[in-house]
Every structure is written in C-alpha cells, then in structure tokens.
Amino acid sequence: MTGEKSDSATVLVTGGAGYIGSHAVLALRDRGRAVVVLDDLSTGRRSAVPDGVPLVEGDVGDKALLADLFARHGIGTVMHFAGSIVVPESVERPLAYYRNNTVKSHALIEACVEAGIGRFIFSSTAAVYGMPERLPIDERTPLMPINPYGASKLMTEWMLRDTAAAHGLRPAAFRYVALRYFNVAGADPQGRSGQVSRVATHLIKIAAQTVTGQRAELQIHGDDYDTPDGTCVRDYIHVSDLADAHVAALRHLEAGGASEVLNCGYGRGYSVREVLAMVERVTGRPLPMRIGPRRAGDPPALVAGVERIGVTLDWTPRHADLETIVASALAWEERLLKDHSVLQPSNPSR
C-alpha cells in the first residue's frame, strides 16, 4: 500500500519488558524480525529484554519520545502491551487506569497517525465482555465491562476503530488488530521468560508459588458457582501461543489485511479445581488449599469463541493443553527460585 512502511520495518513493542510483551519479543526475534522495546519498567524487568534488543526506557504517553523513537528506529508496526493490569486496583484507582491505559494509548495512536505508522496491534482483554451469559463468547457478544480495567481497554479499542475508519482509506492507511486475551498463563518453553509479579493474582502463578513452598496455601475463591464442580471456569491460553498470534496479526496487516478484533483463547474451559489437580499431577506433590468466599466480580465461566481468529489469522497453537501450560509455569517458577538474577528489580524509584 502506498505510504506504508515496508515489511522489513522494525516492530516497536511497548511493554516488552513485561510478561506477555517479552514473549512477543522472543517470538519476533525467533523469526528474525527487528524489534525495539519501549517500557517504563514500572512492572517490567530489564532482564526480560533479550540481549541485542534495544530497550528505550520511557513512557508510552510521551509523544516527543515516540516521534524520535519512530524516526530513529524506522518503526513500521506498533505492538502495544504497555498498561496497568490489576482488576481490583483499577476499582480503587480508576483514574490511574484510565490515564495509563486509555489516555496514554490515545497519545500513542495519535503519534502513529502523525508519523504515518499504519499498523497497530493492541492487547485487549476478555474483561471487555463483563459477565456474559452465553458461552462460548464470540466477538459479537455485547461489550459490558464491569470494572475500570475492562472499560479502559474498551475505550482504546474504540479509539482504534474510529481512527482506522477515519484514516484507513488514505494513502498512509491506519489498520489495527485488537486481540482480546482470555486467561494467559505458562512460560517460554525454552525458559527464556515467564511471569514475575511483585503481587501475584493469577491462579496458575499462585498455584506455582504455593506448590514450590513460597506460600502456605492457596485459597479457592468460591466453590458454589453454577458450574460442573462449583468453581469458576476459564479458557487458559499459553503465553507463547499468544505471542505467536501477535506475529500472525503482524503478517495479516503486512499482507494488507483489514482491521480486526479477535478473541485469543482455545475455546475450551477448565475449572479452578481442574487446574489445581493438574498442578498436583505435574509436580506429584499435594497443593495446600482451602475454600474461601467468592472474589468480587468473578464471572462463573469465560470461554472464548475462537472461530474468527481461526479464519482470519494464519495461527496454529503449539502448546494448547493444560498440562503444557502448567508444566512450563512450574519450570519457570523453579528457575526463579534458583536464579535470582532473573528477578533483577524493575525500577528502584517506584
């Protein structure tokens, strides 16, 4: 397309020092793509960025920095992972979430339009659906987020939709793929990256910490849901498959494909109890656990409708089973325990 940057152009990965972004960096590098990371290291880690990948330490809302970075590195596509992700925190500090996730995404999208960067891939979330009543959840399901985190992401989707509508037909076209992730888990199969959280909230991460003795016990947040075993059901996707979906989205846009909003999951749900049983099976160790009350805002079941991603992207998941997800998460947790350099502090000033 006229005015577009060439396919060999560098990919900017915002939030590339974080959990999912660092796996996307690995997936891009493994395919020989040039990558630059922009990260403020608020939750990310310098050590998550592989050697040889430039890390620009800065804020994704800093337009002067962005303009300079785009020109200096010849950026052709932006993959936007940077953001704040803790749902209960978003309820306590909504304006901080709207600022970091929505206002700063606005600055980034605007900087792209001004620089003529026409390809944008965005980390969205199943949280845009809220508490859907019907499963599986396809992309036409009504969008009714129930917390500021989901709303802050949905607003960014809308900015992308409207920007593509306004600029999509011009010579410097703007097209995007928004990927709505379901439950992301696991770690790079080669052990190069994984999840490092100061305060873990995700089930598989907490289970890994518990079974390795870092926590006394895990609490199941409610077993009285209207689900087969009473615990919540989620669609867990391996982080490396998700990273590959980003590479597939990049290829889609580079081939001139249209803007898309796509669920990312496997279309299969597991209950909390099933996940915990898998942790016990993989380790051969009992997992200390007890039943606690429901956690506010937890939908009983979230399972992705995955037809659309299947027909739109050239994406074949390679790690689509719970055992692989759990085993890779556990292997990473063992590595964290042994190798403290992985835990190199993010930004000491925060």
Ligand SMILES: NC(=O)c1ccc[n+]([C@@H]2O[C@H](COP(=O)([O-])OP(=O)(O)OC[C@H]3O[C@@H](n4cnc5c(N)ncnc54)[C@H](O)[C@@H]3O)[C@@H](O)[C@H]2O)c1
């Ligand atoms: N983890 C999940 O299960 C999940 C599910 C759905 C969607 N997502 C989305 O995926 C993206 C990545 O999530 P993650 O789990 O890797 O989280 P993470 O906290 O590990 O990564 C986020 C990264 O963004 C950086 N960052 C935050 N604000 C920034 C700013 N203003 N400027 C520059 N860098 C900034 C952080 O330092 C960090 O490296 C987020 O946008 C999140 O909303 C995550």
Ligand SMILES: O=c1ccn([C@@H]2O[C@H](COP(=O)(O)OP(=O)(O)O[C@H]3O[C@H](CO)[C@H](O)[C@H](O)[C@H]3O)[C@@H](O)[C@H]2O)c(=O)[nH]1
């Ligand atoms: O110690 C724990 C932690 C979690 N859970 C349960 O395990 C399930 C999964 O919980 P997670 O916190 O791992 O994930 P969520 O489904 O709450 O959230 C995920 O999906 C959301 C979309 O709905 C957002 O995208 C969010 O960023 C992402 O982490 C839930 O039923 C939760 O109650 C427990 O029982 N005990």
